[in-house]
Amino acid sequence: MKEIVSSFVDKWQGKADIDDDDFWGECINTYRSIEQYRLTLPWADVPETRAQAMDFLHCPLPCGDCCRFGLEAITYEDAQRIVSTGLSWKEFGQICTLLQHKGKDMTWAIKGTPCPFLEDNLCSIYDHRPQVCRDYPIIRPTLVGDSNRLAISIRCDPGAGIAREMIRLHLMMAGGRLTPNLMVCGDKL
Numbered sequence: 001m002k003e004i005v006s007s008f009v010d011k012w013q014g015k016a017d018i019d020d021d022d023f024w025g026e027c028i029n030t031y032r033s034i035e036q037y038r039l040t041l042p043w044a045d046v047p048e049t050r051a052q053a054m055d056f057l058h059c060p061l062p063c064g065d066c067c068r069f070g071l072e073a074i075t076y077e078d079a080q081r082i083v084s085t086g087l088s089w090k091e092f093g094q095i096c097t098l099l100q101h102k103g104k105d106m107t108w109a110i111k112g113t114p115c116p117f118l119e120d121n122l123c124s125i126y127d128h129r130p131q132v133c134r135d136y137p138i139i140r141p142t143l144v145g146d147s148n149r150l151a152i153s154i155r156c157d158p159g160a161g162i163a164r165e166m167i168r169l170h171l172m173m174a175g176g177r178l179t180p181n182l183m184v185c186g187d188k189l
């Protein structure tokens with residue numbers, strides 16, 4: 001895996017350009033081949049930046065593929081919201097696996113894919129869906145472990161599109177140049 005990335009980086013060293021579709025296409029394919037399908041970008045993960053990033057999300061409808069990727073990181077608050085739709089905790093336990101439990105600090109994952117709440121390609125608990133679904137394709141900082149970097153899932157093209165537009169915005173605002181590992185360097189570097 002590391003070899004694939006390093007040959008990509010070597011190929012585009014000094015000529016990475018966010019407006020070059022060949023670079024971007026190869027870039028996304030390369031980084032998608034990395035297990036976690038995510039890019040971390042040079043933006044702090046704060047509400048304003050998240051809102052800005054979500055403005056760049058244009059999902060084709062109906063898609064719903066993110067409901068087929070496997071759902072993790074359901075919190076206690078999420079679980080309460082889901083149960084309030086009329087599910088019993090027993091039924092919730094039949095759908096979700098408890099991953100972590102420390103007092104009310106609990107995390108569940110949906111068992112299997114697609115998500116059992118997906119019906120006719122629509123979320124049947126839309127108003128009560130977990131936060132992680134509301135945020136997607138932005139990934140919660142606690143799942144990435146670095147709140148100074150905005151993490152985006154690039155599994156789908158619209159998610160990758162957010163990453164591209166946020167990097168473009170960063171280059172416009174802060175200047176500098178892009179490196180193939182999607183870092184932005186000052187001109188002197």
Ligand code: SF4
Pocket residue numbers: 058059060063064065066067136137156157158159
């Ligand atoms: S975020 Fe991506 S996977 Fe989810 S609905 Fe939009 S296009 Fe589909």
Ligand code: SF4
Pocket residue numbers: 066067068071115116117118119122123124125126129130133
């Ligand atoms: S809860 Fe709803 S939005 Fe979230 S994965 Fe399931 S169907 Fe999709």
